[in-house]
Amino acid sequence: APEQRPSSNSQGGPSGLFNFSGDYETLNVGQEFGDGKISFYKFQTHFQTPYDLFLDASFWMADSNSSNITTTSKTETGNPVVKLGFNWLRIGDASNLAMINILAGGSFKSGNGQIASTRTDQIFGVETSKRFVNLVLGIGYEIRVVGDPALEEEQSIGNIQSILATIGWRAT
Numbered sequence: 001a002p003e004q005r006p007s008s009n010s011q012g013g014p015s016g017l018f019n020f021s022g023d024y025e026t027l028n029v030g031q032e033f034g035d036g037k038i039s040f041y042k043f044q045t046h047f048q049t050p051y052d053l054f055l056d057a058s059f060w061m062a063d064s065n066s067s068n069i070t071t072t073s074k075t076e077t078g079n080p081v082v083k084l085g086f087n088w089l090r091i092g093d094a095s096n097l098a099m100i101n102i103l104a105g106g107s108f109k110s111g112n113g114q115i116a117s118t119r120t121d122q123i124f125g126v127e128t129s130k131r132f133v134n135l136v137l138g139i140g141y142e143i144r145v146v147g148d149p150a151l152e153e154e155q156s157i158g159n160i161q162s163i164l165a166t167i168g169w170r171a172t
Contacts, residue, residue: 017048038064038115041075052087056105062115078116081107083123097131107144119154120147127164140164 023042044058060078083105091098105123110116127140144160 017046019046020044036064038062040078052090054085054087054101056083056085056103057081064115076115077110079107079110079119081105081123083125085127092131095131095133097129099127099129101127101129101140103127103142109147109150117154118150119157120149121145121160122147129166134170136166136168136170138164138166138168140166 021044023040023044025040025042027038027040029036029038040060040062042058042060044056046054046056048054057080059080061075062078063075083103085101085103087099088102089098089100103123103125107117107119107121107123109118109120121144123142123144125140125142127138129136129138140163142162142164144162146155146157146159149155
């Protein structure tokens with residue numbers, strides 16, 4: 001069972017809205033994956049400009065004390081992800097806003113370790129959200145088109161498709 005400890009900081013101004021968050025997650029993996037515990041450190045940023053453009057970036061690191069999972073005892077770097085999005089459609093005021101976003105970006109290969117992927121993938125997606133006063137509901141679709149991985153086995157995975165669902169609320 002994953003254990004998460006999120007933190008977040010956001011700041012707005014005339015040039016846009018900037019949000020930064022971090023997560024710590026611990027996973028126990030089974031024998032088929034190395035039989036041990038992996039700790040993940042995740043960092044995400046979101047920068048929304050006043051011109052209906054936004055930039056999302058994320059990065060993660062992982063470590064494990066189990067020699068069955070990694071051959072190194074140091075923290076391994078994960079796959080950085082960068083997405084550029086466009087608010088294609090906005091309807092309604094701030095408390096009743098509906099949006100459709102189109103995004104494109106990439107997931108870049110990791111240079112070391114056994115936990116992260118050696119693939120460099122292109123990312124394309126669409127997201128929609130609807131705000132109901134203090135509640136936000138959203139769904140999205142994202143496809144990762146396989147790049148040229150260093151390991152042949154990762155090529156056989158093929159494209160990765162994701163359906164995303166979000167729910168959120170504003171706490172004051």
